[in-house]
Amino acid sequence: DQQVKQNSPSLSVQEGRISILNCDYTNSMFDYFLWYKKYPAEGPTFLISISSIKDKNEDGRFTVFLNKSAKHLSLHIVPSQPGDSAVYFCAASVSGGTSYGKLTFGQGTILTVHP
Amino acid sequence: GAVVSQHPSWVICKSGTSVKIECRSLDFQATTMFWYRQFPKQSLMLMATSNEGSKATYEQGVEKDKFLINHASLTLSTLTVTSAHPEDSSFYICSATGTSGRGLGAQYFGPGTRLLVL
Numbered sequence: 001d002q003q004v005k006q007n008s009p010s011l012s013v014q015e016g017r018i019s020i021l022n023c024d025y026t027n028s029m030f031d032y033f034l035w036y037k038k039y040p041a042e043g044p045t046f047l048i049s050i051s052s053i054k055d056k057n058e059d060g061r062f063t064v065f066l067n068k069s070a071k072h073l074s075l076h077i078v079p080s081q082p083g084d085s086a087v088y089f090c091a092a093s094v095s096g097g098t099s100y101g102k103l104t105f106g107q108g109t110i111l112t113v114h115p
Numbered sequence: 116g117a118v119v120s121q122h123p124s125w126v127i128c129k130s131g132t133s134v135k136i137e138c139r140s141l142d143f144q145a146t147t148m149f150w151y152r153q154f155p156k157q158s159l160m161l162m163a164t165s166n167e168g169s170k171a172t173y174e175q176g177v178e179k180d181k182f183l184i185n186h187a188s189l190t191l192s193t194l195t196v197t198s199a200h201p202e203d204s205s206f207y208i209c210s211a212t213g214t215s216g217r218g219l220g221a222q223y224f225g226p227g228t229r230l231l232v233l
Binding site: 004036041042043044045046089101102103104105106107108 | 119121147149151157158159160161164206208210212222223224225226227229
C-alpha cells in the first residue's frame, strides 16, 4: 500500500524554466511533509518542509504547495539549474504520537535540467 | 551543518555471513536514529526506529532477529544483518534526529551502505 505516490518517474526541464514535482498521499493522518534531494549512492538531503497548517512555504528558489483537500503537494523550483538534476523524494509524517519522526517516502522523481 | 556518517560505504560478503553497519552522528547527539532500505528504482522503506538506550521498533514485515539494531550511545547506532542472503542485497541508509528543535526537518541522512551478498 503506497501511501505516498510520485506518479512521474522522471521530468526534463530547460535551464531557467520552472520545475514542478508532484506528490499525492492517501493517509489523512499525515500532517507534515518534506522534500528531499538525492544523488546516486548518497543519502537524501533535506530541501524544504511544510506543516499541514500552511498551504505554502518558500525558501529561495524552492516553494512547496500543499492542497490538503486534494491530498496533494508540489515542489516548484524557479529558476531551474543544471545542478538541480537529481532524484527528488517527497516524504510525509505524522507529527505526534508513536509515529513521530517516521517518514513515508514516495518513489522519487528523476529531475534532469538541460543547459 | 549536522553530519551523519556510515561505515562501511559498501560491503560484499558471502551468503550466510553477518554484516555490521555503523551509523554515527558526528557533530550532534542523536536521540533517535532510523534505518531505511532502498532497492533499485524503488523508494526508501523504513525498517526500524532506534532510540538510544532502548530496544528498536521494527516496521511490519521486518524481521527483528535478522536485522539486529543497537543504539548504545547518542552518537552511534549499528545495524547487523545476520546470516545474510542474496535477497538482502540492498542500499541501507540511516538517519538521525538531533535535539536542535528544528523538528522533522532535522532528520539528517547518512551516505548509505551498499550491501552485496553473493
